[in-house]
Amino acid sequence: MALIENTKCDCGHNNPVGTVLCESCGKPILEQDQQATSPLDMRYEGMSRRSQLADKTIIDQVWSFFSSVKIAIYMIIIILIASAIGTVLPQENQFLPGINYEKFYIDTYGWFGKLYYESGLSNTFNSWWFSLLLLMLGTSLVICSLDRVIPLHKALKKQRAKKNPQFILRQKIQTTLEEADLRQSPESYMNAMEEQLKKKRYQVIREKDALLAEKGRFSRWGPYINHIGLIIFLLAALLRNIPGWYEDHMIRIMENEIVSVPGTSYFIENEKFTLEFYDPATLPDALKQEGSERVTPKLYQTDAILYECTGDCYTTTPQLKELIRHPITVNDPLRYEGLKFFQIDFELGKLKSVDVKLAHEETGQVFGQFNLDFYEPGTEFSVGEYQVSVVQYFPDFEIEMNGDTPTLITKSRVPNNPAFTFKVTGPLSPKGDVVLYAPLNKPISDKINDTLGAQYSIAGTMQDVHFVNSTTLNYRVEKALPFFFVGAFISMIGLVMGFYWQHRRIWINEVDGKILLGAHTNKNGFGLRQDIVDTSSKVGVVIPMEQLKDGVKVK
Amino acid sequence: MKLIDFSVTMFMFAFGFYIAAALLYAFSVTGKRWGKSDPADHISRWSRYGYWTAVAGVTSHLIYFITRWIAQGHIPVSNLFEFMSFLGLAIMVAFIIIYRIYRLPLIGAFALPVGIIIIAYAAVFPMESQPLIPALNSNWLKIHVTMAALGESFFAVGFATGLMYLLKAVDQSKPSKQTFWLEFTLVVVIMLIGFIAVTFTFRALGYEAIYTQINPKNNQIEEVVYQIPAIFKPQQGEVIKADPFFGTSFTGFEAPGIFKGMNAGRKLNTVVWSIISGLLLYGLIRLIIRERLGRSMSKITESLDPELVDEITYRAIAIGFPIFTLGGLIFAMIWAEVAWGRFWGWDPKEVWALVTWLFYAAYLHLRLSLGWQGLRSAWLAVIGFVIVVFTLIGVNLMIAGLHTYAGV
Numbered sequence: 019m020a021l022i023e024n025t026k027c028d029c030g031h032n033n034p035v036g037t038v039l040c041e042s043c044g045k046p047i048l049e050q051d052q053q054a055t056s057p058l059d060m061r062y063e064g065m066s067r068r069s070q071l072a073d074k075t076i077i078d079q080v081w082s083f084f085s086s087v088k089i090a091i092y093m094i095i096i097i098l099i100a101s102a103i104g105t106v107l108p109q110e111n112q113f114l115p116g117i118n119y120e121k122f123y124i125d126t127y128g129w130f131g132k133l134y135y136e137s138g139l140s141n142t143f144n145s146w147w148f149s150l151l152l153l154m155l156g157t158s159l160v161i162c163s164l165d166r167v168i169p170l171h172k173a174l175k176k177q178r179a180k181k182n183p184q185f186i187l188r189q190k191i192q193t194t195l196e197e198a199d200l201r202q203s204p205e206s207y208m209n210a211m212e213e214q215l216k217k218k219r220y221q222v223i224r225e226k227d228a229l230l231a232e233k234g235r236f237s238r239w240g241p242y243i244n245h246i247g248l249i250i251f252l253l254a255a256l257l258r259n260i261p262g263w264y265e266d267h268m269i270r271i272m273e274n275e276i277v278s279v280p281g282t283s284y285f286i287e288n289e290k291f292t293l294e295f296y297d298p299a300t301l302p303d304a305l306k307q308e309g310s311e312r313v314t315p316k317l318y319q320t321d322a323i324l325y326e327c328t329g330d331c332y333t334t335t336p337q338l339k340e341l342i343r344h345p346i347t348v349n350d351p352l353r354y355e356g357l358k359f360f361q362i363d364f365e366l367g368k369l370k371s372v373d374v375k376l377a378h379e380e381t382g383q384v385f386g387q388f389n390l391d392f393y394e395p396g397t398e399f400s401v402g403e404y405q406v407s408v409v410q411y412f413p414d415f416e417i418e419m420n421g422d423t424p425t426l427i428t429k430s431r432v433p434n435n436p437a438f439t440f441k442v443t444g445p446l447s448p449k450g451d452v453v454l455y456a457p458l459n460k461p462i463s464d465k466i467n468d469t470l471g472a473q474y475s476i477a478g479t480m481q482d483v484h485f486v487n488s489t490t491l492n493y494r495v496e497k498a499l500p501f502f503f504v505g506a507f508i509s510m511i512g513l514v515m516g517f518y519w520q521h522r523r524i525w526i527n528e529v530d531g532k533i534l535l536g537a538h539t540n541k542n543g544f545g546l547r548q549d550i551v552d553t554s555s556k557v558g559v560v561i562p563m564e565q566l567k568d569g570v571k572v573k
Numbered sequence: 574m575k576l577i578d579f580s581v582t583m584f585m586f587a588f589g590f591y592i593a594a595a596l597l598y599a600f601s602v603t604g605k606r607w608g609k610s611d612p613a614d615h616i617s618r619w620s621r622y623g624y625w626t627a628v629a630g631v632t633s634h635l636i637y638f639i640t641r642w643i644a645q646g647h648i649p650v651s652n653l654f655e656f657m658s659f660l661g662l663a664i665m666v667a668f669i670i671i672y673r674i675y676r677l678p679l680i681g682a683f684a685l686p687v688g689i690i691i692i693a694y695a696a697v698f699p700m701e702s703q704p705l706i707p708a709l710n711s712n713w714l715k716i717h718v719t720m721a722a723l724g725e726s727f728f729a730v731g732f733a734t735g736l737m738y739l740l741k742a743v744d745q746s747k748p749s750k751q752t753f754w755l756e757f758t759l760v761v762v763i764m765l766i767g768f769i770a771v772t773f774t775f776r777a778l779g780y781e782a783i784y785t786q787i788n789p790k791n792n793q794i795e796e797v798v799y800q801i802p803a804i805f806k807p808q809q810g811e812v813i814k815a816d817p818f819f820g821t822s823f824t825g826f827e828a829p830g831i832f833k834g835m836n837a838g839r840k841l842n843t844v845v846w847s848i849i850s851g852l853l854l855y856g857l858i859r860l861i862i863r864e865r866l867g868r869s870m871s872k873i874t875e876s877l878d879p880e881l882v883d884e885i886t887y888r889a890i891a892i893g894f895p896i897f898t899l900g901g902l903i904f905a906m907i908w909a910e911v912a913w914g915r916f917w918g919w920d921p922k923e924v925w926a927l928v929t930w931l932f933y934a935a936y937l938h939l940r941l942s943l944g945w946q947g948l949r950s951a952w953l954a955v956i957g958f959v960i961v962v963f964t965l966i967g968v969n970l971m972i973a974g975l976h977t978y979a980g981v
Contacts, residue, residue, distance in 0.1 A: 088943065091938050091939060091943070094935045097931060098932060101924045101927060101931075348707040349711040349911055349912045360914035492913070494915065496914075499916070502906075503907075509898070510898065510903065517891045517895050518892075543880075544674075544881060
């Protein structure tokens, strides 16, 4: 049902429904507002907005909901509180994948951890409801801005100098100057003020008995430009969902290893990993005196080579073409056509391989030796007259009791405690003997080998062990990155426009031989009052600062 | 004299100048009733002295900053002492900018002490230089940290003027919710002062106690050093050595249930000491003034124009907001992108920078669109700075993340 409202102003102007101040003369539209004496509500120049239409379809209602600044503030506050709660315990994404989150939260934080995990708070920032909140805030940004910027633009374009006396005298900054104050004709005062205000770089609109001086109007667009930037920023976050626009993987590479980059035909090699500490002797004096006994790392560096595969890509011997070499350090990734590799983590002295000797169990006669790699163990080794084949490999070996039968299992794929079972075929054992080799669990493997009755021993010494350094790189693609930064940049321009300049307006009208002076700004009223005091005193009319507020009220 | 020692000396000078400047400003406002001279003349003369003393403080502080930079070879904003000290400098600069716009001497009597407390708090942390760890070795460090601090320093000035507004506008003739929370805010500030006083007292006495504690992260036994006597010792902590505390051999109660972490017991002890010393200090003040502190302080703000103070608070925040957006969020994102390959990773410090930003964004919308001015606006300015302080210090003390500095 349409509300019937009289929106025709005394000055003869027809205003749309929802108008607060007459579009033409600025007189308050509503009866009760005309009776009041409090300062006028100058937001959006008192214009009618789409969200205030009386007739409401569903779309109008949705529009009204999202166009409310109150709702927007509620959304900001909810996001703020949710974010804060999301930092109470570490989020799941702060750990390397593969751990049992539920167990971790319960073990570490008890009942609170359980609650935190089960309510989904441990994954706040990747949750659907948090994304929904951001999406709603984004919608609100768009609708709030559209709902206000269009009427505001219209209002500021068709401003008049002649205003209703109520409009002028109910500004926060206002005063009335009688003839006695002026000591000149109102018209000559207005002429002189026009000149002075122009000197202060005000734009002046002059009608016969009215003057409007305006400055810094463009700052009114600041908030909307800022919002456009924020909208672009949020849209960029949506762009990440386009396949190939966003990649984020951890790649662990040992020295001299070449691994494939997930989802691409590229390969990357870690030629060398370097960890350097500050040398106390070379530190500046200031750091030497107290900090020298402390060991502070200075550099983490991976010398990386990026290759492109040109053939046999899915075999163990792909054909590679070198593309680029780069020493990756913490603040300096390898970049190649949108792919980026960042230094994230490292591991020094990892068990890599061992040279083992095949020997006769009793006599100790050595038949030969071979290199056993804990990462790529291979399957067959020729050792002199003997053939050694890998039956099973347990990188992280443990014995589990299966009823009464001991069973060999592996706990993970990381060679923390490697064990091999080999089948050795040769002159001594044409059918093949099974031998267990578990270098870190010698007593157990000896015992098992005894029961197996093997005629061979396989052993290596500490000197035969090879260690290797490995690096962890973070492989990333973020094609939306320019959009994020363009959004942030536009937003910044809007903020600077809106906050470091102010829109100042001064209305001076002559009514019955008196001067009515009113002024409005959304910020820095102090500066605007100073402008008025300065200009007016220059034309011979001293207005005390205090008189500009709490001055004459409307009768 | 070594350059680094000269630098420390300049820091001490700056601290002295700031205290003198704050006193001069306070005297310019309060002293006008005693003197024989004309009150307006008194205010303008003593606030001028205050202003130039503050400028001298900023100059010495800048010399400290530059000489330390030269001496250690990298910008001194890379540990908590250096950062808080820089924040103090930025607050002084922000104060001078706001003061030059509005020329209100009382701002000096409120904003300068905020900066002074921040600087004194900085000195609680280890002052020695440290080599730069690889993650901080970037030009974006300089620009991100300094801009963020400058933005936050305007929020600090907004906090000071917000407090001034509350002292002026809250009706102190009878107790109310408003007087309670205002008094509470003042007590928290006094607790911070109490904490600083306690730390320096025991440091001067050379107090030390060492406890062992099982680190729950790796089940190793590690040592925890207390520099103030233990009211609460670590959970299942054993005393290795404890200097006598006023002649008693009391070595502390065991920290209760939830304070399990490696330094949780020591941090709890610090908080308890702050509360006790703050309350004692507050009690002493109450004994002397025999009324609410807020009521007593409201006499200084009597002559204030509340609308002007309201506008100054808003203006300080409006100036700080774009700077904070640029330094605390945009430059931070650029640096994170350069260093870690992701401009945003929901690290606790990042989240709290966002929380700060959202809070001030809400403040601005409430004020500009919903007309929240005066009291409500002043309360928000006070709460906002509490969030800033939590982001800077609380996150480091309570929530670990990528921004954990050494020495905390």
